[in-house]
Amino acid sequence: MRPMLKITDLSATVGEDSEAKTILNGLSLDVPAGEVHAIMGPNGAGKSTLSYVLTGRSGYEVTGGSATLNGEDILGMDPEERAAKGMFLSFQYPVEIPGVPVMTFVRTAMNAQRKARGEAEISAPDFIKKSRDVAKMLNLDAEMLKRPVNVGFSGGEKKRLEIYQMMMLEPKFLILDETDSGLDIDALKTVADGVNAMRDPSRGMLVITHYQRLLDYIKPDKVHVLAKGRIIKTGEADLALRLEKEGYDGVLGEAA
């Protein structure tokens, strides 16, 4: 069976023409539906770049290879089109949107996605009920959802808000870019519960993290090591433990 997300030999640069710098360099990776794959790797390895290239951020140019979601080439699509197909990125650094309240934002996003898929809009009462349920599960204060998106939110609150959006939008493929950084111990558990609740045979996930701790809660099916723009090692969940103990040098020394 073909994997849900299939990345083949992907290369990408960042920056303007003459200063373009190759960040992804022949990266290949398959994530079947129903699985959670973790990506670990040193700072600057290209993990966030991969998440941006997959979701279509401008400023990154794909110079080779392909990426498909359920067999469809996604690299040619606009970011909003990919979102409507179910791609969701929990940002490493969530962006502040002054003047736009969280609820307005998420409802607009949800209806835009539904419209793109030819579905009916969600009714206001249904939306409010859903929002209330999700907020409760994530221990989010209702007042927070009336504030402008991420403005004045603490680091941990921003991460929890990413997960709130994810649970509201119910995407098909999730990329979590260091969602665990900045979370306190209880929040980490809450967020992991949220993510685990989203696990589903029809859903795929890429979890980018530096720490084994998150993977104690979100058990990955595979762990990949991304370094110098490509996946250089793939293993089972225990690879994360080894990395934590021995460090990248220790583990990669044998691969390199």
Added chain:
Amino acid sequence: MTTALRDFIKNPTAAELELVARYGMQPEDARRERAFLAFAETGLPHRRMEGWKWTDFKAALKALETPAAASAKDPLPDDGALVFRFTPKGFEAPAKLPDGIRMVVQPGVQAFPGAEDVPMGALAAALAGGGKRPATLAFEITSSEAPRLHFVFEGAGEASFARIVFLVRSGASLTLTESYLGGAGLTASVLEFDLERGAKLNRTIFQRGGAGEALAVTGIAHLGAEAEMTQTTLAFGAKVARMETRVVHQASGSKLNLNAAYLSGKGFHADITTNVRHGAPSCVTRQLTKGAVLDGGTGVFQGKFFVPRKTGQHTDADMQHQALLLEDGAQVFAKPELEIYADDVECAHGNTCGALDDAQMFYLRQRGIPETQARAMLTEAFIAEALGMADEAVRDVLLAEAQNWLSS
């Protein structure tokens, strides 16, 4: 008479000759003459004059002609308001006004000190009146609970001029809304406000004109002790449009909120010009101007604070101008100016011009919001801040108008 009048303006253009002819048809009045002379000193303001470098009426207004486009529909609600309507030839007012509002339709021109600083205001004062239209429309407000006054400037014609003066008595308050809806080739109005001790004014200006029109709205306010003025402008511009406001803090403790938003599309020009004089100690000015401009559109912001050495002590003033260039080919000219001679003051200013933030755009689009909608959403949120202090009867309408423009 006509030959003598010709000499008023040096090398007059066709439009200026028509303005001279209009002046010639007005009844003789020494104050009117003084106002017209103040205008004639320069004629229609043009790019070689200080303060008019970016907004050139002489070049834009070749002749006085009825434009092809009809007036826009008035979006501001009029329920609960007293409505006054100026058209190029007519004037309508409510038959009866409540206690606390006195209106005097003056056949003569009221004196206009400082006319030479505001050539378009001087022109409005000199040519207002004739037919049913008052030369000077004067109001005295004595109540703190007077209903909103709503002024509509609309109707087809070559030109429309109006002069309105308000005296807001001590402790009284005035809520005023103005809709400039286009329809005339040239619209020029001048409104003067005298706020006595503790008086309040909340003024909102909505402006939408045709791409072939010229418009100048001049406001002049004097604030007494502890007086409070809040002004909100939403301007969509015209071929050339200037919204000019001059405020003098005349006695201590007065407070001014001076906000504006301009949205200029292709072929439109919107100019926000302000001049605030802190002529008394311990007065406060908060000024926020936001603009969004499309390809082929022009925005102009000129703001000046003047704080004299002695009388301006303990001034607290802040001027912010932020513009979004939504497309390549959008133009914004900005000149914020602080002229401060007093030493014990808090004055600040900020001025930014730029495109929408890429990171914000991507964040919205990643969540599934299409590019055009994302841009409209971000721009609306950006603009909204400048409209937040408008009277609540019209605030949402202003926002909705901005939103419609952004999403069309």
